[in-house]
Amino acid sequence: MAAAREITAREVEPGDDDAVELAKRHLVQPWPYAGSVGAEARALIGEGDGIYITDASGKRLIDGPAGMWCLNVGHRREELARVMYDQAMALSYNTPWYTMNAPSAELAKRIAGHAPGDLSHTFFTTGGSSAVETALRFMQFYNNVRGRPEKKLILSRGGAYHGSTYLSASLNGRPRDRDWMDGADELVVKLSSPDPFRRPKEMSITAFTDFLVDQFRDTVARVGADKIGAFVGEPVQASGGVVVPPEGYLRRIRQICRDNDILYVSDEVVTGFGRLGHVFASGEVFGIDPDMITFAKGVTSGYFPLGGVIISERLLEQLRHSNHPDALFGHGLTYTSHPIGCAVALKNLDILEESVLAHAREVAPYFQARLKTLEELPLVGEVRGMGLMACIECVADRESRNPLQLDKDVGKRIDAHCHELGLLVRPLINMCVMSPPLIISREQIDDMVTILREGISRTMDDLRKEGVWRG
Template identity: 80%
Template sequence: MAAVRDIDMSDGGENSAAEAVELAKRHLVQPWPYAGSIGSEARSLIGGGEGIYITDGEGRRLIDGPAGMWCVNVGHRREELARVMYDQAMALSYNTPWYTMNEPSAVLAERIAAYAPGDLSHIFFTTGGSSAVESALRFMQFYNNVRGRPEKKLLLSRGGAYHGSTYLSASLNGRPRDRDWMDVADGLVVKLSSPDPFRRPADMTVEAFSDFLVDEFREAVKRIGAEKIGAFVGEPVQASGGVIVPPPNYLRRIREICRDNDILYVSDEVVTAFGRLGEVFASKEVFGIEPDIITFAKGVTSGYFPLGGMIVSERLLQDLRKSNHPDAMYAHGLTYTSHPVGCAVALANLDLVEGGILDHARAVAPYFQERLRTLEDLPLVGEVRGIGLMGCVECVADRESKDALKLDYEVGKRIDAHCHALGLLVRPLIHMCVMSPPLIITRSQIDDMVAILREGISRTMDDLRKEGVWRG
């Protein structure tokens, strides 16, 4: 057995950081690895964080552009959350959810239900976004089995979608390369077009594109048969697909089709909930829809503790209670369902969100979008898009054809590397750069972020020109 060693990174020393990197290369399997380097790679080491900033392994202070991964909404190093975590662990660190319950989960369920639209009033807690979506899909299957409709199980999803990493949730994904080498339940999923206005045909208006998407959805229901379709699952804004903001009224029209055909509408708000778009939930307040189920995670604890969940319509539960199978069991749960520490942290996080952060996010979002769009004057940038405190810079080789650069993943990685050296962490997505900073970001910090991003893109353009792969 290898000796266990302690690494003291409290001083941010280079020696301790270097040792952590070597240990990772020898023992740590990273998410989304390539076969050629699996189990032998190290990634950028982060040693600390405060506010909107993080500190890397070399002691460099960086703006946390992605807010972790869409999740550190209230910022790093919030003592209020750390103290609640400690206090709850000292009071009750864990209880089994199979035959006991805890007070924080009940209180949190009530508070979340108060923000949910329509009759969504019942919460099932999970460990994160993937397990939240998986729970919703399994609930749909259970619901239709109990109601005597075992054939009503197909799922409608879209190109560009990202819904998780578990087997069923990953089967919904529609991003390039996520599925190339992984098995998925393709027989259960029907994929529709991405609602990306930037990629619509050149001669098509946004309004006509919206009509096309709705007609495609309607025709799919007709072709497949509503009696076979259990649910549509969609993000209000496709986050990891590149911050795809759908055309106006598109989601409302899809919701109507689902309602008319008894298809459950699952709104995946793992990213958009808890302030990212200026509301606790964006489905109704931003997009005017009342889903049957909402999934959430990330911002519910601002990433301080793994927690997610789904909110289920009262109508659906009433249907189950009135069924002829009162003993049918929704045989689904997780060891850490309704974790007392996670729920206590979420309650304190909601206090912060309600205590001014939500108002601040609403106030600063227009400035964030305005400043990001100034980057559209760079020749490498095809479009800057976003909503709330979500933004994406999409790079193209040619603005007329909108072709992505042949360098593909390298473009985003190059920009991220330059920005890292300049003091900004970017989330590179192939030829796109995604920004979703902590909701506490100020106007002057937005100016800093955009200035660094501009310089990072400019340096990348210089690199591409020197290598002769892009003329600009």
């Protein structure tokens, strides 16, 4: 196992302590609790290199979450830094309202070459939330122009995560995301999560798949296809705990959408650009051709904020030949088609195509198999995943598959132990999510799993000592 090392490229500076105090006094962190909002400092990260980051104490850690599912080609890629500099020196910004830039046009062409079906045009945004928001606003515009102003409801699912803007967040299906937040609930119809681990104990996978499909079909019939504008779904529910749907489920849902003129929006903000070994997973992995695909994160490997939505040529053709040629899609962002972001994305795509996608496909089975060995630990109820994304779900009782109701910080406990051992984990209540940079090697996977095993074992000891869990 790789040992932690002291910082060599940069010593911890006095300003690091200042940054912690400044954050407590002036910085509002994302997703804060009311009791600490505006008075909180989080783990300070000093550097990144490859699959590693270095914290303020000088400890070197495997970046288990790859930032936030996004650092697909790893930290400190000089070629991406050079592209940012070169593009900024050539053209740092242009208004997208009445001008355009060459990198955005070239990137749109490259993306169309990887997209399934007739998805051929891209609207660029600043990230995943704005990408989903754009797809939904386009659906509304599309139906207004076609004379169907009532066809606006959106189907989403339990466990889903689609963003933090008002409309995109309204689709989210994790209770804690909405407990204290408002949303456009009148526009959203929620369906069950396609999580096989949480299906009734006596129900087979086949029966569970049929249940999900029947529920979808029955909902369309009950609500009315003339009222439903879109279904939005992640191919793999990422922040919901890396929920991999049953085989064939997405294809059957896609067919119901097609039969009822419901736009299928595949949210590939996480799964796109290599996480499952392909630029897009919808067609290559799941065999579906959506009406729109949203993306972000891995498109620039986190080096610049960029996202987008790819739109079917069929939909655009229908708009161009409608009876309302003067109808205005009144939607755009100051940083739509940002030249630096698009230039970085082009170079990032070069790197992915040259070797990283093939490497991700090659090491993914090893990654999944090694993590699966953690099911030997009695605290672990299931290890699941696909490609280079996985979730370790901890349970109080394997027989009933109950989560740890008496301690909702099990994921944080494991993360704290793993941090000491040299690994950053993404904790989600009773789960730990792993989605490392796609350049990770087999030896580094071994290091990661060894640390996870020890971190979970130490957590089990803590829970036993506290009487929270008997194991």
